[in-house]
Amino acid sequence: MKPLDAAALDCLAALADHASFERAAQHLAITQSAVSQRLRSLEAQVGQLLVVRSRPLRLTEPGKVLLRFARQLQAMRDDVGRELGVQASPGERLPIAVNADSLATWVMPALDPLVREGLSLELVVDDQDFTHDWLREGAVLGCVSTVSEALRGCRVQALGVMRYRAVASPEFVAREWQGDPGGLNRASFSRVPFLVFNRKDDMQQQWVSRAFGVRAPRLTERFVPSSEAYVRAALMGWGVGVAPDIQVRGLLEAGALLDLRPELTLAVRLFWHQWRLGPDGAPPSPRVAMLDRIGAALASGAKAALGEARARPLSARRPRA
Structure with missing residues (x-):
């Protein structure tokens, strides 16, 4: 050719x-x-x-x-x-893919110092399985993913664990179970609405399976395709939500939401992937150096928000988009 x-x-x-x-x-x-x-x-x-x-x-x-x-x-x-000694084109974007729950909680604070320095960033939001596809296809230079193995030509770094809890408003609990969260049980879960991010989101099924030992549970679903609106819907009593602990912790402490099973959380490990750009052994180009800084900022931000990225078995398959 x-x-x-x-x-x-x-x-x-x-x-x-x-x-x-x-x-x-x-x-x-x-x-x-x-x-x-x-x-x-x-x-x-x-x-x-x-x-x-x-x-x-x-x-x-x-x-x-x-x-x-x-x-x-x-x-x-x-x-x-x-x-x-030629300067890179001004305003060149660095596209990375993240899932919506990470974007709504810890990603933006982690990247804020770089953005304030003038980083021109494009955040692509997609279902967690598909963020890795964006990377594989070359449409983004890095991604936050639950996939632990690096693609050929990429490197991967553990970020930490996002934990998800089943929550509902006191008004919803009073209406459905006379104020007793224990009313959500093996016999009743199919009759109450669960909040679902989109048709790719299976966190609710995973939680019910873990809580009640039911394989492939069928749920009554209400779709709310926004991380912020998802929690707002739970506050308004639209249904049971399975949401990130770091997103609802303050609301639980204030009593605005109730933890339906405090002893049960779904743990999802997150990883940062980025392309290895440029020849091996060469000093990094400005683009590569900035991509490395993005990875370091995300690792630091995830550690602060999620805790240490310790190796442990994966409890849940993926966070929502």
């Missing part, structure tokens, strides 16, 4: 980042026609469709393969620029 055109690969990366020809053209300071022409040329060279022209557009599997190469090429260009 002939050498791939670097400008065309930049167009592919811009399309992946911005999900439209118009925004990609604006980012690259060229016309939409030029973006389309470079993409068609790249597709003709490899003989495969690289982008599905949908709204928003998305990359095909061959496009994801070339995107990884484009990211590596950009990192090598950063290295050359550093050695030549």
Whole structure:
């Protein structure tokens, strides 16, 4: 195969980042026609469709393969620029993927010092299983994940454990069980509503399975796809929520929420993954150095919020998106 055109690969990366020809053209300071022409040329060279022209557009599997190469090429260009004393483009974004519960609790305080320094960051929020897919496809440079094994070309660092509790408002407990949280039991759990983040969220089923020894429990579900609104719904008495301990601890202490089983928590281990960009043994480029600082900031913030990242068996499969 002939050498791939670097400008065309930049167009592919811009399309992946911005999900439209118009925004990609604006980012690259060229016309939409030029973006389309470079993409068609790249597709003709490899003989495969690289982008599905949908709204928003998305990359095909061959496009994801070339995107990884484009990211590596950009990192090598950063290295050359550093050695030549050329400053990186101002405002270049560093995309990372996180789950919503982490974003709502400890991630933003952890990254705040870097943002105040001027870090141009893009936070991608997705279901925890899919954050790792974003990394594998090259769409982000790092991710917070429950996956413990590093991808080829990546490195991984343990962050800590998020613990989830089943909570409900005193008003809900009074209405459903005459004020006795013990009214939630093996016989009654299927009759009361449980709050669910989205259709990928199975924390509630995991909690019921652990609490009552029921395999594949069927629940009455109310969907609330926002971490902050999820806790608000629990406060309003919409149902039983399974929420992060660090998010509801103050509300439990104030009596605004009740812990339905104080002895039972679901423990979810979190890990930080990031690409190894640039040649081995070389001093890090500005982009790589900043990515390393993001990883260090997340590790420090997670340690402060979640505790030490000790090795232990995984009790729950994943946190919600």
